[in-house]
Amino acid sequence: MRELDRRTIEEVGIPAVALMENVGRAIAEEVIRWCRERRDVSSGSRQGAGSQSESPGDLVPAVQGDAALRLEEPEREHWLVLAGKGNNGGDGLVAARYLREAGMRVTIVYAVEPGSLTGEAALQREAARALGIPVLVHGEDDVDFTACTGIVDALLGTGSRGAPRGAYAELIAAANGSGRDIVSADIPSGLDADTGAVHDPCIRARRTVCLAFLKRGLAQFPGAEAAGEIVVRAIGIPALLCAQQNVSTFLLTEEVLRTRLGVDTARRRSPDGHKGTYGHVLVAAGSLPMSGAGLLCSRAALRAGSGLVTWALPGPLLPPMAGAAPEVMLASATAADWHEASAARVLELLAGRDVLAVGPGLGRFEGDGRWLRTLWEEAACPMVVDADALNMLAASDDLDAWKPRQADTVLTPHPGEMARLAGLSTAEVQRDRIRLASEYAKAHRVTLVLKGARTVIATPDGDAFVNATGSPGMATGGAGDVLTGIIAGLLAQGASGPQAAAFGVYLHGLAGEAAARRRAHPASLVAGDIIEAL
Numbered sequence: 391m392r393e394l395d396r397r398t399i400e401e402v403g404i405p406a407v408a409l410m411e412n413v414g415r416a417i418a419e420e421v422i423r424w425c426r427e428r429r430d431v432s433s434g435s436r437q438g439a440g441s442q443s444e445s446p447g448d449l450v451p452a453v454q455g456d457a458a459l460r461l462e463e464p465e466r467e468h469w470l471v472l473a474g475k476g477n478n479g480g481d482g483l484v485a486a487r488y489l490r491e492a493g494m495r496v497t498i499v500y501a502v503e504p505g506s507l508t509g510e511a512a513l514q515r516e517a518a519r520a521l522g523i524p525v526l527v528h529g530e531d532d533v534d535f536t537a538c539t540g541i542v543d544a545l546l547g548t549g550s551r552g553a554p555r556g557a558y559a560e561l562i563a564a565a566n567g568s569g570r571d572i573v574s575a576d577i578p579s580g581l582d583a584d585t586g587a588v589h590d591p592c593i594r595a596r597r598t599v600c601l602a603f604l605k606r607g608l609a610q611f612p613g614a615e616a617a618g619e620i621v622v623r624a625i626g627i628p629a630l631l632c633a634q635q636n637v638s639t640f641l642l643t644e645e646v647l648r649t650r651l652g653v654d655t656a657r658r659r660s661p662d663g664h665k666g667t668y669g670h671v672l673v674a675a676g677s678l679p680m681s682g683a684g685l686l687c688s689r690a691a692l693r694a695g696s697g698l699v700t701w702a703l704p705g706p707l708l709p710p711m712a713g714a715a716p717e718v719m720l721a722s723a724t725a726a727d728w729h730e731a732s733a734a735r736v737l738e739l740l741a742g743r744d745v746l747a748v749g750p751g752l753g754r755f756e757g758d759g760r761w762l763r764t765l766w767e768e769a770a771c772p773m774v775v776d777a778d779a780l781n782m783l784a785a786s787d788d789l790d791a792w793k794p795r796q797a798d799t800v801l802t803p804h805p806g807e808m809a810r811l812a813g814l815s816t817a818e819v820q821r822d823r824i825r826l827a828s829e830y831a832k833a834h835r836v837t838l839v840l841k842g843a844r845t846v847i848a849t850p851d852g853d854a855f856v857n858a859t860g861s862p863g864m865a866t867g868g869a870g871d872v873l874t875g876i877i878a879g880l881l882a883q884g885a886s887g888p889q890a891a892a893f894g895v896y897l898h899g900l901a902g903e904a905a906a907r908r909r910a911h912p913a914s915l916v917a918g919d920i921i922e923a924l
């Protein structure tokens with residue numbers, strides 16, 4: 391039993407069977423929501439994902455008074471509940487009861503002889519039996535997966551060790567092979583909940599109902615792919631206990647942004663606001679071969695809502711860039727290329743401005759480490775450090791001697807840049823992204839955005855947020871420059887480092903999704919499309 395479950399049950403006195411009841415109900419609700427969304431998609435309804443608020447009269451309720459457990463024509467559904475012999479199986483048995491109450495057809499498939507279930511799982515077995523829910527036992531009965539419309543995977547949870555064996559392995563392979571939609575209880579069976587390693591075989595779920603708190607293994611690849619869409623559901627474990635147990639990894643949802651990070655996700659603007667109300671970003675970026683990086687970053691900062699944006703750039707870039715984005719102000723930071731002493735000019739330009747974004751398209755130059763150190767130590771405002779500025783940071787061997795920054799600092803490395811910062815290989819970075827990002831952010835008192843699919847935002851206090859928005863189409867040059875601009879734009883409007891980083895990553899992903907939908911194929915997405923979709 392997990393320590394958190396144990397303390398809830400033994401110290402707080404909430405009965406294990408009560409937690410299991412909450413769990414099973416949450417799983418049933420998510421199965422029903424899945425069925426609704428699937429029907430919406432197949433009927434081309436605009437109601438779309440996540441809608442739980444049909445207007446009265448839209449539905450003929452099978453269960454009165456409980457919207458989350460209500461499904462139109464429930465008899466069209468026949469779900470198999472695959473139950474293991476531990477508590478994860480017990481969760482599935484409770485879900486089977488609720489699905490049955492909703493009017494769906496349900497068949498329980500035990501991985502093992504049901505008589506071998508013990509504790510709360512055995513109680514649930516008896517309840518399901520009393521209700522006459524049909525039962526099949528693997529190895530004794532034929533299971534026809536083709537006859538069902540969906541599968542609940544309640545075979546193995548956090549108590550599983552190593553690769554699934556015997557009946558478990560056979561059922562997992564058969565469920566995957568059936569092509570039916572699978573909703574997993576807590577974790578896809580066959581996944582290592584801590585590392586995200588995927589055993590052979592491992593359930594390929596469409597949705598995973600993760601219980602109480604986000605397990606890290608669901609949030610990093612390859613586990614994230616096996617989990618499908620992740621929904622974290624409360625099950626009655628007190629929040630205080632979660633905090634005491636150092637539960638510090640969260641799935642970045644709008645609710646988490648609002649409640650945990652205090653972000654105004656509605657981005658309300660005051661009716662009498664003016665451009666000065668929403669801050670001024672100074673972007674120090676771009677070089678002749680990579681001028682577009684500075685342009686993308688500056689435009690994104692404006693689209694994120696910053697009142698004003700000035701782009702500090704090498705003088706020779708000024709004529710070709712003039713007019714490229716009429717809303718962006720340009721300021722020459724150096725007569726020719728970037729050089730060490732141009733840091734003083736950047737600081738001069740920073741006077742009266744609220745945020746510094748530094749790095750996109752800069753390139754490297756003689757003395758660039760000292761250039762960055764000057765900005766790091768002297769810029770009193772919040773700062774976003776990206777791209778080549780991160781490489782400068784990584785190359786400096788005296789980081790510990792730099793004066794600590796007082797204002798918020800956000801670092802936005804992709805895995806290659808993170809590898810250089812941490813002195814690891816990229817493969818090592820990818821192996822445990824959440825732990826690495828958290829450790830780095832805490833040790834250096836920065837907010838760290840470790841980019842890539844399922845971007846991790848780690849705060850100086852040790853919390854980690856995992857983003858699930860975005861599209862593979864965003865793997866395109868310049869997408870990161872856009873993110874830097876968005877984060878800087880949010881900082882300019884008064885967000886803290888963690889708020890701006892988390893909300894920025896979330897919005898960047900949403901915009902990427904919207905932009906990908908607008909193109910004939912996600913592969914056609916270019917970074918500028920993300921800005922236009924903001």
Ligand SMILES: NC(=O)C1=CN([C@@H]2O[C@H](COP(=O)(O)OP(=O)(O)OC[C@H]3O[C@@H](n4cnc5c(N)ncnc54)[C@H](OP(=O)(O)O)[C@@H]3O)[C@@H](O)[C@H]2O)[C@@H](O)CC1
Pocket residue numbers: 391392395396406409410413474475476477478479481545546547548549550551552553554555556558575576577601625
């Ligand atoms: N009250 C609570 O604590 C709460 C718990 N909750 C739920 O419980 C889940 C954890 O439950 P759990 O600890 O009972 O373990 P679980 O994941 O069901 O599997 C253990 C069984 O699997 C077997 N087995 C293991 N490895 C195997 C393998 N490789 N291949 C084959 N078999 C393998 C192992 O058998 P054994 O090896 O011991 O014979 C044992 O029988 C958690 O994820 C959540 O869903 C929630 O309801 C909240 C309240």
Ligand SMILES: Nc1ncnc2c1ncn2[C@@H]1O[C@H](COP(=O)(O)OP(=O)(O)O)[C@@H](O)[C@H]1O
Pocket residue numbers: 777804841842843844845859860861862863864865866867868869870871872873898
């Ligand atoms: N498969 C993906 N799913 C979601 N987001 C992605 C994916 N691939 C890339 N991204 C996002 O796109 C951005 C790419 O940034 P980066 O690698 O710095 O590109 P560049 O340096 O060219 O601007 C990051 O924010 C990253 O998280």
Ligand SMILES: [K+]
Pocket residue numbers: 478543544545546547574575576577578579
């Ligand atoms: K499971």
